[in-house]
Structure formats: structure tokens, C-alpha cells
Amino acid sequence: MTFDNAISWFEIPVTDMERAQKFYEAVFDITMQRMDMPGMKMCFFPLTDPMKGVGGTLCDSGGFHTPSEDKGTLIYLNANPNIQTIVDRIEPAGGKIVVPKTHIAPEYGYMAVFIDTEGNRVALHSVEGVVM
Incomplete structure (x- = not known):
């Protein structure tokens, strides 16, 4: 089996949805859609075509998810076309x-790492300047 994308969905844990939504909307210059359900609040990253892209949310699950700046999986969010802007x-x-904007290699572009307002370690990646 092969995949178009290794990731199909992600959830970034938050403890204060309003604060987290404000942070991610400001950083990525986006508008996120909110959905509150019993026991869970979610705030979706916008997708042009949900059937073709990798989707994800901010998620306040009442303790099922725990923000961490040094444990767990590190996700890389898309920072194209210019990572420095983000x-x-x-x-x-x-x-x-x-980790500030860092060149990975000519064929892989740039990366950076930040801690969000919830205490999560999150990475960025852009393909700017990639030589094919």
C-alpha cells in the first residue's frame, strides 16, 4: 500500500480554545471554523478541498489530549510560500x-519550530527555494 500523504488528520491539544484560535489565526492569517460537541471543542484549519488535503484541528478534549513542548509527535504545518512570514x-x-528559520537542504527547503500559546511544540516547513 502507498499513500498520497503520510498524514491524513492531526489534532493539536489546547486548554483555552479562544486563546489558541486567536494565536493560530494571527500566525497563519486564516479564519478557523469552530465546532463544539459534548465533551469536546474543535477548531478546524481551513482546507481548499477536504477530500484532497490533510486536515486538522485545535482540540480541547477535556484532558484526553495534553499540550507538550517536549513529548509526543512533532507535526510540521505548511508555511508556504515563505516560512519567514509565518x-x-x-x-x-x-x-x-x-528553532528559527533553518535551511534543511536544497531539495527539502526550510523548517522552524515554535511553542504555541498552549505550550505545544509545533514545527513549520516550506519548500521555498527547493531545487528539483
Whole structure:
């Protein structure tokens, strides 16, 4: 079996949905859609075509998910076309840059890592300047 994308869905744990939504909307210059259900609040990252893209949410699950800056899986969010534009919004929105824009290799582009307002370690990736 092969996959178009290794990831099909992700959930970033939050403890304060309003604060987290404000942070991610400011950093990525997006509008997120909120859905509250019994015992769970979710806030969706926008997708052009949900059937073709990788989707994800901010998720307040009442304790099922735990924010962490040093444990668990590290997800990389899309920072195309220019990762520095996204990095420059992190600290004004209340986050902390842990690894600044870093060149990976000519064929892989750039990455950066930050801590969000909820205490999650999250990474960014962009393919700017990739040589094919």
C-alpha cells in the first residue's frame, strides 16, 4: 500500500480554545471554523478541498489530549510560500520561537519550530527555494 500523504488528520491539544484560535489565526492569517460537541471543542484549519488535503484541528478534549513542548509527535504545518512570514508572526501572537528559520537542504527547503500559546511544540516547513 502507498499513500498520497503520510498524514491524513492531526489534532493539536489546547486548554483555552479562544486563546489558541486567536494565536493560530494571527500566525497563519486564516479564519478557523469552530465546532463544539459534548465533551469536546474543535477548531478546524481551513482546507481548499477536504477530500484532497490533510486536515486538522485545535482540540480541547477535556484532558484526553495534553499540550507538550517536549513529548509526543512533532507535526510540521505548511508555511508556504515563505516560512519567514509565518515565523515573524509567532512572537507577536504570543508564541515562542525555539528553532528559527533553518535551511534543511536544497531539495527539502526550510523548517522552524515554535511553542504555541498552549505550550505545544509545533514545527513549520516550506519548500521555498527547493531545487528539483
